[in-house]
Amino acid sequence: MVEVHPAIIQDVEHRPKLTKTEAEGIPVIDLSILNCPYTSTDTELESLVAEIRNACKKWGFFQVINHGVSLECREKIELASRKFFGLPKEEKIKVKRNEVNFMGYYDTELTKKIMDWKEVFDFTVEKTAMVPLSQDPNHKELREFHNQWPQYPPGLREVCEEYIQEMQKLAYKLAEVISLSLSLPAKRLNEFFEDQIVVGRINHYPPCPVPHLALGVGIHKDAGLFTILSQDDTGGLEIKRKTDGEWIGVKPTPDAYIVNLGEATQVYSNGEYESVEHRVVLNTERSRFSIPFFVNPSHSTWIQPLEEKVNEKNPAKYKAYNWGMLFTHRRKHDPKTRDEENLPVDHFKA
Ligand SMILES: O=C(O)CCC(=O)C(=O)O
Numbered sequence: 262m263v264e265v266h267p268a269i270i271q272d273v274e275h276r277p278k279l280t281k282t283e284a285e286g287i288p289v290i291d292l293s294i295l296n297c298p299y300t301s302t303d304t305e306l307e308s309l310v311a312e313i314r315n316a317c318k319k320w321g322f323f324q325v326i327n328h329g330v331s332l333e334c335r336e337k338i339e340l341a342s343r344k345f346f347g348l349p350k351e352e353k354i355k356v357k358r359n360e361v362n363f364m365g366y367y368d369t370e371l372t373k374k375i376m377d378w379k380e381v382f383d384f385t386v387e388k389t390a391m392v393p394l395s396q397d398p399n400h401k402e403l404r405e406f407h408n409q410w411p412q413y414p415p416g417l418r419e420v421c422e423e424y425i426q427e428m429q430k431l432a433y434k435l436a437e438v439i440s441l442s443l444s445l446p447a448k449r450l451n452e453f454f455e456d457q458i459v460v461g462r463i464n465h466y467p468p469c470p471v472p473h474l475a476l477g478v479g480i481h482k483d484a485g486l487f488t489i490l491s492q493d494d495t496g497g498l499e500i501k502r503k504t505d506g507e508w509i510g511v512k513p514t515p516d517a518y519i520v521n522l523g524e525a526t527q528v529y530s531n532g533e534y535e536s537v538e539h540r541v542v543l544n545t546e547r548s549r550f551s552i553p554f555f556v557n558p559s560h561s562t563w564i565q566p567l568e569e570k571v572n573e574k575n576p577a578k579y580k581a582y583n584w585g586m587l588f589t590h591r592r593k594h595d596p597k598t599r600d601e602e603n604l605p606v607d608h609f610k611a
């Protein structure tokens with residue numbers, strides 16, 4: 262009998278079925294026309310935008326290929342991640358995240374109060390990011406966080422920095438097609454993530470002796486505008502199909518990125534698009550690595566339905582909330598206060 266820490270055991274209704282539902286996968290969308298904007302036609306762009314719209318409506322998730330991110334850049338960060346997580350724990354905790362600084366290594370993340378079976382390394386763009394110190398709107402004090410780079414493996418910093426640059430370029434392209442797909446001007450969403458708190462994360466899910474009882478990441482929705490995720494070929498990400506609530510595995514596709522809408526896009530679009538629940542299931546044999554890049558609004562942004570999406574017939578479905586305050590609140594370190602962890606956006610319903 263293997264001993265496992267009780268903190269990782271999911272409630273019965275959240276435990277995964279380990280037999281896979283084989284189903285039509287999420288759409289794979291070819292972005293090649295965005296790499297040569299001067300030679301693509303209006304019809305090509307319209308048809309891409311229509312594909313994005315259908316995927317966002319039906320799934321809240323899609324995969325992109327021919328996205329313009331170099332495979333070499335991705336392979337370098339994947340290799341460095343394996344080396345970093347392969348180090349002894351004493352070495353990794355030299356860059357452990359703490360009460361003040363959210364960046365760095367940790368292995369005790371809770372999703373909805375249950376411990377995830379994973380270890381993580383978080384990093385951001387090199388300029389220091391500022392977020393509010395508390396959720397109290399009267400508190401004007403800001404918290405500063407900065408990267409903590411490990412000594413080993415050498416070069417992790419450079420590959421992360423290069424990767425984050427590539428992700429930012431892709432994020433701007435995606436923001437434009439998502440805006441167009443909501444019948445908004447192409448650059449409508451860009452203003453919300455000037456001076457943003459982007460976070461890159463490397464996830465390592467070690468093999469788990471009790472994959473029927475635990476999850477790599479518990480059921481959640483991402484909070485920002487959208488997430489761009491790379492996963493290795495192990496598989497394990499599952500999304501909740503909107504039509505019937507069935508959990509559907511996202512099949513690993515070589516050199517594709519998975520894109521999923523976050524709650525901020527749900528609110529900006531006044532519910533026209535929804536952020537979809539997802540989770541990570543584990544296996545007994547293989548380690549899995551994934552690298553999400555969270556495209557978040559800037560800390561000072563108030564998130565509320567865009568005026569173009571609100572009218573008499575379709576009143577605002579959500580109240581305004583401040584991104585920086587939500588971000589600080591969600592990342593509070595004290596497990597005893599985590600009851601509201603992963604506040605569903607419905608908390609802000611008008
Ligand atoms: O590892 C994955 O595939 C997904 C991770 C995830 O959903 C997250 O970190 O928000």
Ligand SMILES: [Fe+2]
Binds near residue numbers: 481482
């Ligand atoms: Fe997620």
